[in-house]
Amino acid sequence: MTKNINWFISWFNSKYYHILYKHRDDKEADIFMRNLISFLKLKKEEVILDLACGKGRHAIFLNSLGFNVVGADLSTNSIQKAKKKENERLRFIEHDMRNPFPEKYNTVLNLFTSFGFFEEDSEDITVLKNIKNSLEKDGIAVIDFMNALYVVKYLVPNETLIIDGITFNITKYVENGFIIKKIVFEAEGDDHTYFEKVKILDLPKIKGYLQTVGFKIKHTFGNYQLDNFDEHTSKRLILVLE
Numbered sequence: 001m002t003k004n005i006n007w008f009i010s011w012f013n014s015k016y017y018h019i020l021y022k023h024r025d026d027k028e029a030d031i032f033m034r035n036l037i038s039f040l041k042l043k044k045e046e047v048i049l050d051l052a053c054g055k056g057r058h059a060i061f062l063n064s065l066g067f068n069v070v071g072a073d074l075s076t077n078s079i080q081k082a083k084k085k086e087n088e089r090l091r092f093i094e095h096d097m098r099n100p101f102p103e104k105y106n107t108v109l110n111l112f113t114s115f116g117f118f119e120e121d122s123e124d125i126t127v128l129k130n131i132k133n134s135l136e137k138d139g140i141a142v143i144d145f146m147n148a149l150y151v152v153k154y155l156v157p158n159e160t161l162i163i164d165g166i167t168f169n170i171t172k173y174v175e176n177g178f179i180i181k182k183i184v185f186e187a188e189g190d191d192h193t194y195f196e197k198v199k200i201l202d203l204p205k206i207k208g209y210l211q212t213v214g215f216k217i218k219h220t221f222g223n224y225q226l227d228n229f230d231e232h233t234s235k236r237l238i239l240v241l242e
């Protein structure tokens with residue numbers, strides 16, 4: 001298993017992360033955002049934080065609809081790329097979500113499993129506290145996490161994916177309460193090994209976190225069409241918090 005507790009810095013900052021996950025594209029982001037803003041009735045004058053925004057696929061789409069958006073991420077490369085799309089109502093900042101945010105927002109979005117990366121529960125709770133403290137009065141937060149129980153149940157232990165001419169050999173397993181994904185490939189004349197390590201946070205465990213922070217769950221969805229969450233069949237666990 002990876003001993004590198006900071007795996008999320010190197011992996012998400014590498015161009016290979018974006019190649020392996022290229023199917024998680026703008027189209028997926030656009031559909032989810034359209035459904036979410038229409039459900040939440042978000043207003044264009046409000047400020048949205050896309051927290052752990054990556055290259056900003058959700059933030060850029062929301063801005064294209066007229067929203068005032070800030071995207072924040074730890075990955076220098078992703079933020080540099082995203083910054084090329086900046087305008088007076090779209091900004092990107094490099095920021096570690098374990099640190100408090102410099103501003104307040106009406107809505108904070110944390111999308112596509114951008115949570116549960118850290119060893120200590122206290123670090124997850126710190127992230128939630130930072131989100132809560134960054135909200136304006138009556139603000140809401142949306143956490144789009146994997147349905148951990150579903151992912152564990154249907155875990156594919158070994159898989160080979162060929163994308164853009166790169167053969168990714170992927171091994172997945174559960175260890176010490178985390179889902180580990182080991183990604184091995186050869187590219188540009190070098191052998192590469194990266195890890196993803198996401199904590200198995202089911203709804204009861206997340207509810208415990210939320211209680212500590214003082215967040216209440218307003219809605220629970222199970223996919224990007226915003227169907228109800230079912231722990232046995234839903235792929236996602238999407239929480240709207242206030």
Ligand SMILES: C[S@@+](CC[C@H](N)C(=O)[O-])C[C@H]1O[C@@H](n2cnc3c(N)ncnc32)[C@H](O)[C@@H]1O
Nearest residue numbers: 008012052053054073074075096097111112114
């Ligand atoms: C699975 S990606 C999702 C990216 C984006 N939300 C999307 O849907 O394309 C997780 C993101 O979390 C970011 N991240 C990881 N640790 C972080 C931290 N401590 N603070 C801020 N961002 C972080 C990574 O750099 C990466 O961009």
